[in-house]
Amino acid sequence: MTxxxxxxxxxxxxEEIFSNKxxxxxxxxxxxxxxxHNGTLEISGLExxxxxxEVQFEAFPDLHTTIExxxxxxxxxxxxxxxxxxxQPDSKRGMFTWIEILRLENGRLAEAWSEPQLNVGSVDDAxxxxxxK
Numbered sequence: 239m240t241x242x243x244x245x246x247x248x249x250x251x252x253e254e255i256f257s258n259k260x261x262x263x264x265x266x267x268x269x270x271x272x273x274x275h276n277g278t279l280e281i282s283g284l285e286x287x288x289x290x291x292e293v294q295f296e297a298f299p300d301l302h303t304t305i306e307x308x309x310x311x312x313x314x315x316x317x318x319x320x321x322x323x324x325x326q327p328d329s330k331r332g333m334f335t336w337i338e339i340l341r342l343e344n345g346r347l348a349e350a351w352s353e354p355q356l357n358v359g360s361v362d363d364a365x366x367x368x369x370x371k
Contacts, residue, residue, distance in 0.1 A: 239342065241310040241311065242310075244315050244342045247342060247346070248342070249305060249308070250267060251267050251347060252305055253303075254267070255267065257302050257303050259295055264291070266346075268287055268346055270284055272284065272347055273349050274287070274349075274352060275349070275350070275351045275352070300323055301323045302323070303320070306319055313341055314339055314340065314341050314342075316337065316340075317337070317340065318336070320333055320335050321333060321336070336352060
């Protein structure tokens, strides 16, 4: 795959799955043996990523992701993004800024390394909110 093709796939992941909440795109865009090395939390496989996304949508039903920067080389794409949301049930507006390194294989996301920059408290607070810890 070309660098531009890889960037287009990554853009589709954030637009279709996260911003448009289209979970049916997970199987098309994410590899069955996907793994996210998040430091605090490791997510693996299609069922793991679907569960993580569903929990995120439940906590933040109006989640919208903006890609701020995207850099690619070889089979990796680095994305700097911002997630805007309203936290349920207290209706407080918030945002996450983050950087992810994504590795693609056969046209799908295969592996990710995430570095969140949480502007809503600590990583532990955010993960507790997402019920993933």
